Amino acid sequence: MLSVEDCDDLTVGQVHDLYRRFVNRSQVNLMTSFGFGRELVERAEGAYLHLRDGRRILDFTGGVGVLNHGHNHPRILDVRQRFAERRRMEVHKTYFSPYVAALGHNLAELLPGDLNMSFLPNSGAEAVEGAVKLAYKYHGGRRHTVLHADISFHGKLLGSGTLTGASRGHFAFPGISGAVPFTYGDLDSVRAAVAAHKGDVYAILIEPFSASTVNWCSEEFLRGLRELCTAEDIVLIFDEIYTGWGKTGSLFYFMRYPGLVPDVVTTSKSFGGGKSSISAYVARQPVFRKAYDNATDALLHSTSTTYYGFGEECATAIEAVNIAVEDDYPGRARRIEEQLAPGLKRIAKEHPDEVARVAGAGALWGVSIGGGPRVLDLAAKIAPGGLARDPRFRAKLVTAAVVNALYQDHDIYSYYALNGDNPLIVGPPLIVEPDEVDRFLDALDAVLGQGITKLLTRFAAQKLSSLW
Ligand SMILES: Cc1ncc(COP(=O)(O)O)c(C=O)c1O
Known part of the structure; x- marks a missing residue:
């Protein structure tokens, strides 16, 4: 039997292998498309994840609603x-x-x-x-x-x-x-x-x-x-x-x-x-x-x-x-909004081809990513693995490419919603500081500045190289 101590020594390859055999093989195939699917976290504190390789990641997922207090308050x-x-x-x-x-x-x-x-x-x-x-x-x-x-x-x-x-x-x-x-x-x-x-x-x-x-x-x-x-x-x-x-x-x-x-x-x-x-x-x-x-x-x-x-x-x-x-979490969220609302709206204005919609309140915002070549709709129809059933394939793929670039280039962890028009969710923990909100906004600006085609090409190339 493996012990709790053994978990600390498992490599990412071994964890993938155990997931494939005992948890969910397709989950591994999906999640290894992203940088965070190919790495393990050593510890998590406040708004930061500390990876095994020493990288420090700013966690802007807010734990999908679970982490208003940040990690390990x-x-x-x-x-x-x-x-x-x-x-x-x-x-x-x-x-x-x-x-x-x-x-x-x-x-x-x-x-x-x-x-x-x-x-x-x-x-x-x-x-x-x-x-x-x-x-x-x-x-x-x-x-x-x-x-x-x-x-x-x-x-x-x-x-x-x-x-x-x-x-x-x-x-x-x-x-x-x-x-x-x-x-x-x-x-x-x-x-x-x-x-x-x-x-x-x-x-x-x-x-x-x-x-x-x-x-x-x-x-x-x-x-x-x-x-x-x-x-x-x-x-x-x-x-x-x-x-x-x-x-x-x-x-x-x-x-x-x-x-x-x-x-x-x-x-x-x-x-x-x-x-x-x-x-x-x-x-x-x-x-x-x-x-x-x-x-x-x-x-x-x-x-x-x-x-x-x-x-x-x-x-x-x-x-x-x-x-x-x-600690007045509602007040904290309102102060985060004072930064996020104008920041995200400015980004939407500067990248009209990439951003279809920005909306939100407090520390919970959505950035709907638009664009992407229409040929992707056709690709989804002929692709194996059930993608043809997903009419939102193109939106998901372009947003996934943005999530991936934020992580790889800027050490920022984010996610996109699986509902609605699949917005990139900007939902930081409420303990986040103003300079961290600025860091996110600058990173998103820089990522969108690359253009959707380049982001998609990189994302696809990484996916392919992870397969070989
Ligand atoms: C509004 C809302 N209702 C219900 C749920 C279901 O919660 P759980 O995943 O804990 O069952 C969620 C989860 O995201 C939610 O956001």
């Missing part, structure tokens, strides 16, 4: 170390957990209105599915329709996958019944769906800010939804799994609008401070009580009877949330 490490040193109880089960109690209290303190009742599973998809089940139970199983947006991303389990509009057309896994899409941001489309299923809609699920497409709902739309849901007694669920804890410039995106309160909000990602795999739904007290507040149903919903509310996971989340509040 000292306060988070400290809390976890103290937890271990004191031999605190990890697995509570039928004992009550002071950590679950305190975390529930803090969430209720921070969220508006009577959003007071928390459920704490492990992943975003579990929180979404828990929220949808809560809404179904609230109506006692008498309503059967749940509305979701056409461009939504809510997770990849069977239920959350059904409610993910973006997954349509790729591969149809079986799903939950009664899921009906509406057009994101279009109140008339929601009204029409509610009217078409009069008296049968138990929940409306929406991301107020869609992190995977970098689109967001207007205040008018969100308030209109609230009004409609109140009038029709529909449970309104805001999915803020990505956008919580300051990322877009307010604690949660919807909280920029005073008095706006959904019936349920979901969170995860930076809720765990970059260390703990924890998520939550937080429900309005009357909604939660009507659904589950009796002796028979008290334990009815528990997606995670195994891993629910573990001690160190919750202690970590308590610290992560306290850091976000004490």
Whole structure:
């Protein structure tokens, strides 16, 4: 058997080989197209990755929402170390957990209105599915329709996958019944769906800010939804799994609008401070009580009877949330926006052939890369391996070439979204300093200055040389 110590000695070639044999062969083929797929990280701290070969990489992925605090935040490490040193109880089960109690209290303190009742599973998809089940139970199983947006991303389990509009057309896994899409941001489309299923809609699920497409709902739309849901007694669920804890410039995106309160909000990602795999739904007290507040149903919903509310996971989340509040993460995101917004817009203006769109809020921006030779569309059609099924092949390839050049030439780690028009995501951790934001902007400017054709040629040449 290999030990943890042995992991430190595995070469990148050996890791690829083990992945090929025991994890996922095609993942290796895909990810070795990028510089970061061919290297290993020695340690990660703050906004930086330190590679085995000594290179220091600026991490601008923000861990795809998980790393608002950066890597290995000292306060988070400290809390976890103290937890271990004191031999605190990890697995509570039928004992009550002071950590679950305190975390529930803090969430209720921070969220508006009577959003007071928390459920704490492990992943975003579990929180979404828990929220949808809560809404179904609230109506006692008498309503059967749940509305979701056409461009939504809510997770990849069977239920959350059904409610993910973006997954349509790729591969149809079986799903939950009664899921009906509406057009994101279009109140008339929601009204029409509610009217078409009069008296049968138990929940409306929406991301107020869609992190995977970098689109967001207007205040008018969100308030209109609230009004409609109140009038029709529909449970309104805001999915803020990505956008919580300051990322877009307010604690949660919807909280920029005073008095706006959904019936349920979901969170995860930076809720765990970059260390703990924890998520939550937080429900309005009357909604939660009507659904589950009796002796028979008290334990009815528990997606995670195994891993629910573990001690160190919750202690970590308590610290992560306290850091976000004490260090004013929303304010930090707003200051990052003051640099990113004008910087990215200037870049878009200087590179009109390469940049199709720039949009975002706080420390979460998308740069949609345009252009690229149209012959790539034809290449995708005749290429093996299922690429023909991907109508976004050209956009993905040109954006991948930009991600690769940022990494190879400027030691900057970034990613692009697999949803919408596949924007390059600019979502740094909230601990990033102004000079690091400037460094990113200069690097992106220089990369785009090379032109898409040159970037693609280099990217393709590297891919080919990695095959031989
Ligand atoms: C808005 C949103 N909802 C749900 C999810 C699913 O979370 P998980 O991947 O933890 O299941 C994600 C993940 O990216 C997300 O961004």
